[in-house]
Amino acid sequence: MINSNFLVELAELLDVDSDVAGRLLSDFYSAMVTDFLAVGTLSVKGLGTFTVKHIPVKKKSTASSIIYTPPVNILSFEWRVSRPDDVVRIALSYLFMTQVEARRFGRILGKVFSRAVKQRKEIYINGFGKFSLESGSYRFIPESSLELLLNREYQDLKEVVLTQHRARNGTVKTFRYVVIFSVMLLLSVFAASFYYSPQDVWFYFFKAPKVHGSVVSSETRVTQVDRLESVQDTAAMLSKHEKAADSVVLVTDGYTIVLVTFSNLATVHKEVLRLRTEGIPVFVWPGYEKKIKYYRLITGSFLNRRAAVERLKRMPEKIGGRAYIQHVIKRVVLHGEKGL
Structure with a gap:
């Protein structure tokens, strides 16, 4: 308010x-x-x-254990x-x-x-x-929602507690757990790099401060589309007309819902294909930031903000919880496959 x-x-x-x-x-x-x-x-x-x-991983040693606290932004x-x-x-x-x-x-x-x-x-x-x-x-x-967004890449990391007595007969066991923890984190980075662009992976895992090439949308990120658990609910909610539409008109002074933003076109192709396969009618809305092109994945065109808010409320939390409503300044027509 x-x-x-x-x-x-x-x-x-x-x-x-x-x-x-x-x-x-x-x-x-x-x-x-x-x-x-x-x-x-x-x-x-x-x-x-x-x-x-950025606060890196913390290590705290006590008489009975070694505690590793995940990083946080x-x-x-x-x-x-x-x-x-x-x-x-x-x-x-x-x-x-x-x-x-x-x-x-x-x-x-x-x-x-x-x-x-x-x-x-x-x-x-x-x-x-x-x-x-x-x-x-x-x-x-x-x-609080912004702080969750800042730490979305760490939200599944839990505190690791290694008991001292188990490693007392040799430091190999303690070292083994640390190695496993580190390898799992590195593997997640490398696995993500195969699906997303290295630039997007670098930004979201390490928070490089000057990555202008990835203008990330408010309250969004790859995790929200990585973990779609209630997509069927959204698909059922959408009308047949929306599912069949291959274009959308964003009217002047209207509103739309931005699901996520990327700077890499290859990543955009993959996300559009994935979301449309799940029955979500998404369209690509390009933009520029300091002469660098970025791509917003949007869904829906609304004449007023209230209608957009109502649609956003009906979306499953995993999809709409981190999306945001964008005010349309100038009329634009976005096409489906042709728009890519």
Whole structure:
């Protein structure tokens, strides 16, 4: 929910209606999530700098055991803007504003954010987190769903406990367990590289910070399509017309559901084939980020956001739980096989 006072101030400064300002802010928040998942760092004037910090595997020894804790990615925030402001770039790339519009939007949004922070007002950024006064301290609290996305490649890794007495007669047993754990992790990386592009595998296993070639969609990733457990429910939900359609029209000011985004065309082919085999009508919506082409896999075309939300709610969690709703700025026609 967007703070009403915050929205009124933004609408007045932008000289637009509150509804228009609300849609613009909602689209900007979605773009923030998308860009942050793709790049791993984000600076917003008036707020501060958000970064992904990687904590590697931890080893803890006790009198009776050795404990290996899986790696984790955490969202770190600092109040100062330690790098160039990203608002204008996001407005240009995702909201399709002109240079003049983007700079004006960035300047006004920074002013509104700065005032809200100084007055310690609650700022809720949908899908990202919130700035709130908690226990007398005004701070940023990340969205739990975003933290899950940041650690989607580690979610099946469990803590490994090796008892000391079993390896006391020789360190070979302890070493053997460590080797098995390491080999299993490496095999999963190599196996993924055969199906996905090396670039996508590198980003999702090791979180390389500057992989602009893979603009990852908000609340999505390969794991959501790797582990489709209730695809039959989705196929039954879709109408016969949708299943048979070989094209889709995204109307101006309409909405669609983005399931996942890739930068490698070979990976796109495989995912489209797999999802369509499961009865999900997906289409490829290309885009550009700093002259680098990326591909969004979308499903459905809706005249209003409410209809898209209702469809997303009816999707199984494994499919729709990490998808997001994209506002369509300009009409576009996407074709099925021909579109690839």
